[in-house]
Amino acid sequence: MTPVGNRDIRAAREYHDRTAHSYQSVRQSGHVLDWDTKPFxxxxxxxxxxxxxxxxxxxxxxxxxxxxxxxxxxxxxxxxxxxxxxxxxxxxxxxxxxxxxxxxxxxxxxxxxxxxxxxxxxxxxxxxxxxxxxxxxxxxxxxxxxxxxxxxxxxxxxxxxxxxxxxxxxxxxxxxxxxxxxxxxxxxxxxxxxxxxxxxxxxxxxxxxxxxxxxxxxxxxxxxxxxxxxxxxxxxxxxxxxxxxxxxxxxxxxxxxxxxxxxxxxxxxxxxxxxxxxxxxxxxxxxxxxxxxxxxxxRPSHPGEPRSIPEHLVSLPGPLARAGRSLGETILGRGSTRQFSGQPISAEALSTVLFHATRGIPADFLPAPGRRLVDLYLIVNAVETIPSGAYCYWPEAHGVEMLASGDFRRQAGYLCLEQALGADAGVGIFFLAALGPILERLGNRGYRLANLEAGIIGGRCYLGAYAQGFGASGLTYYDGDVVRFFSPHARGKDALFVTVLGRSVKGVPGIEVPLQIAKP
Ligand SMILES: Cc1cc2nc3c(=O)[nH]c(=O)nc-3n(C[C@H](O)[C@H](O)[C@H](O)COP(=O)(O)O)c2cc1C
Missing domain, CATH: 3.40.109.10 (NADH Oxidase)
Incomplete structure (x- = not known):
């Protein structure tokens, strides 16, 4: 590997492809955890x-x-x-x-x-x-x-x-x-x-x-x-x-x-x-x-053109402005859901999470409020009044574009590296990005930033879910299969992260096992 600079964007592409998960790669990896060297x-x-x-x-x-x-x-x-x-x-x-x-x-x-x-x-x-x-x-x-x-x-x-x-x-x-x-x-x-x-x-x-x-x-x-x-x-x-x-x-x-x-x-x-x-x-x-x-x-210097919004978006119900739980309580009560019940969340609850997670980030890599690097694709398994199916969420219009209707629970579980959390969640939010143009604009640095933005929005999804009394988990995924699942709409994009939301089997989010809240 010869050292290259930020502008040689074949490097980020090579890294991304070499670290992609697939059905075959996880079976061939052979990696076993050495508990004797687990880092402190x-x-x-x-x-x-x-x-x-x-x-x-x-x-x-x-x-x-x-x-x-x-x-x-x-x-x-x-x-x-x-x-x-x-x-x-x-x-x-x-x-x-x-x-x-x-x-x-x-x-x-x-x-x-x-x-x-x-x-x-x-x-x-x-x-x-x-x-x-x-x-x-x-x-x-x-x-x-x-x-x-x-x-x-x-x-x-x-x-x-x-x-x-x-x-x-x-x-x-x-x-x-x-x-x-x-x-x-x-x-x-x-x-x-x-x-x-x-x-x-x-x-x-x-x-x-x-x-x-x-x-x-x-x-x-x-x-x-x-x-x-x-x-x-x-x-x-x-x-x-x-x-x-x-x-x-x-x-x-x-x-x-x-x-x-x-x-x-x-x-x-x-x-x-x-x-x-x-x-x-x-x-x-x-x-x-x-x-x-x-x-x-x-560093981006001009805001760029807004995207043209497709016709026939399905509007989401108006988001709540308040959840009734303070940020401090939400963070202290949070904990990744380890098992979802499969029960639905409400359309208003999903709308509230999506709306608040995507209002913008005060960051130097985003040239204007409302601009973002990543796109949000959804697999709706169980959301009241929203038919099960695959969607693309358009934050600018706070609406969703239906890509396919049907029950995709089995596929959702598979795409999330065969984890039941993906199948049992009410909804899976898949973050994808057109890495090609991002790298053209920002160089290899853009690879860091697209992943970072997905992490920030994913983290906000957690906060929005726990604030409203249901659960969330980040998940990893099969890269190419996620893109294929959402194609042709997602053709040319890459999968960057997944967050799933839903009702925990334990009922009370975050407090799934008796936990001692640590006194700092
Ligand atoms: C980016 C990210 C990816 C994650 N991926 C998975 C995953 O693939 N499977 C899983 O069971 N949990 C996943 N988690 C949840 C973590 O295991 C969890 O955050 C960690 O164990 C700490 O627990 P807590 O979130 O309850 O505090 C992920 C969390 C994050 C933030």
């Missing part, structure tokens, strides 16, 4: 100074749906308490479950493939009340920050992202991923998961920020190596994925020319040995931006 779920810096986060912090009180649909923070001040809340509802340890035979499972605020939680969160802060300026790592296990660098590095972030507003934000969260935590189970396909899983966390983070009135937006174009260096990451193993500037700083922006001398803080190894997946590193390298000029050209 927490990154531990034993030698760094610790700042405990306050355990009394505000819960986002706003109704879940309202928080999901709010994009302008009201200008509330970022304090250590609101920072603690944002970190907890994005990446916090929210539940512990003890297995009957012993052993404990830890669950986090957002769903994550295989509960492997490879996404780490760092804070690059200016001077805040009760927190001195610095670069910190968030440790969800003991709910504290550990300081990697002292001083104000917001200017450096602004330079790395060619973004003048970043230095004026009170702090910026940086989401990173440790490859091995996910490749241990999912091998090279894990690279896709980095964006699905950071996407579900960003769904929580953006809604929590809105709920607390703190301005937040998503920055995805930056010179990768500069951010990795700032965070002192071993970039062969852990890489920066996204930035989220938060709040507005009361103090003047810092100087941009602070030095980021290399530092090598000690960390505890995740497991006794690790397996390398060169394809993952390759995909990251070819979608990295190496200089500011490249970044300026790749």
């Amino acid at each position: 779920l927490y990154k531990v810096y034993p030698d760094l100074p610790v700042t405990l986060l306050p355990r009394e912090f505000p819960q986002p009180p706003q109704d879940t749906l309202e928080a999901m649909a709010t994009f302008e923070g009201k200008g509330a001040t970022l304090t250590l308490e609101t920072l603690a809340s944002l970190l907890f509802f994005t990446a916090g340890l929210t539940k512990k479950k003890t297995h009957p035979g012993g052993g404990e499972m830890h669950f986090r605020a957002a769903p994550s493939t295989g509960a492997l939680y490879q996404t780490e969160v760092y804070v690059v802060a200016g001077e805040l009340p009760a927190l001195s300026a610095g670069v910190y790592h968030f440790s969800p296990g003991d709910f504290c920050l550990r300081r990697l660098r002292a001083g104000d590095f917001r200017g450096e972030l602004g330079v790395a992202a060619v973004d003048e507003r970043i230095p004026t934000a009170a702090a910026t969260l940086v989401l990173t991923a440790i490859y091995w935590r996910n490749t241990w189970k999912y091998q090279a396909r894990a690279y896709r998961h980095l964006f699905w899983d950071s996407g579900t966390m960003l769904a929580n983070l953006l809604a929590t920020a809105a709920g607390l009135g703190i301005p937040a937006r998503l920055v995805t174009f930056f010179v990768d190596e500069r951010i990795n260096r700032l965070l002192a990451l071993d970039a062969e193993k852990e890489v920066s994925l996204e930035l989220v500037p938060l709040g507005t700083s009361a103090a003047p922006p810092p100087a941009a020319d602070v030095s980021t001398e290399p530092i090598t803080p000690r960390t505890i190894p995740l497991s006794s040995s690790e397996v390398e997946y060169p394809l993952v590193r390759y995909m990251h390298a070819v979608s990295s931006l190496v200089e500011s000029d490249e970044l300026r050209t790749v």
Whole structure:
């Protein structure tokens, strides 16, 4: 594999095709899990100074749906308490479950493939009340920050992202991923998961920020190596994925020319040995931006033409504006549904999820509100008053285009990698994208971003479902078969992610087994 640049888009295509699941590939994979090397779920810096986060912090009180649909923070001040809340509802340890035979499972605020939680969160802060300026790592296990660098590095972030507003934000969260935590189970396909899983966390983070009135937006174009260096990451193993500037700083922006001398803080190894997946590193390298000029050209500068909407869309019932459950309650009560009952959800409930999940993302890769990279296809198994069948959802018109009518439960289960969750759900939402034009526009970086957008919308689907009292799960799938199923409509597109919604057999969403809500 010869290293190539962001503009050589054969690389993303090659990665995508080589990591596609098919009926044959899963049977031929031969991969078995080595439980002796299962990576530890927490990154531990034993030698760094610790700042405990306050355990009394505000819960986002706003109704879940309202928080999901709010994009302008009201200008509330970022304090250590609101920072603690944002970190907890994005990446916090929210539940512990003890297995009957012993052993404990830890669950986090957002769903994550295989509960492997490879996404780490760092804070690059200016001077805040009760927190001195610095670069910190968030440790969800003991709910504290550990300081990697002292001083104000917001200017450096602004330079790395060619973004003048970043230095004026009170702090910026940086989401990173440790490859091995996910490749241990999912091998090279894990690279896709980095964006699905950071996407579900960003769904929580953006809604929590809105709920607390703190301005937040998503920055995805930056010179990768500069951010990795700032965070002192071993970039062969852990890489920066996204930035989220938060709040507005009361103090003047810092100087941009602070030095980021290399530092090598000690960390505890995740497991006794690790397996390398060169394809993952390759995909990251070819979608990295190496200089500011490249970044300026790749960032979308004009909104583009709106799509023409087909005639004969079936209108959905009006979405609810409120679900009656606060965002904090929804996130704490959430847990991926492990078995659906097959019972229907209402058309209004589906309409509400689809509407609120697709109102837009305040992100630099989307040139205008209402633009998106991914398309939502549905297999309706059991939704009251909506005939079972295959559909394409048009967010602009909040209507669905029927592609085929009929009972496709069996096919839905098959497409979701033969998992019963796909067949028993009320509805499956399949995220597809026309990768060709996306890569033409954004280079290989577009591959990251299309997967990320699917993860964010999927994460919002979870929130919308749990807010209304039913369940959800992310699912993986057979790539080519999904596209064939929705073709000819989906011809030329690629399948990126699946989220299924429906009624849990346990009735109460999220509380499927007695769980102890973890006190941070
Ligand atoms: C992107 C994504 C893909 C997932 N894929 C599957 C899947 O294929 N099968 C499954 O049973 N669960 C799947 N899940 C659910 C995870 O296993 C679940 O989020 C994880 O175990 C943590 O549990 P929690 O969501 O209840 O907190 C997926 C979740 C996400 C976010």
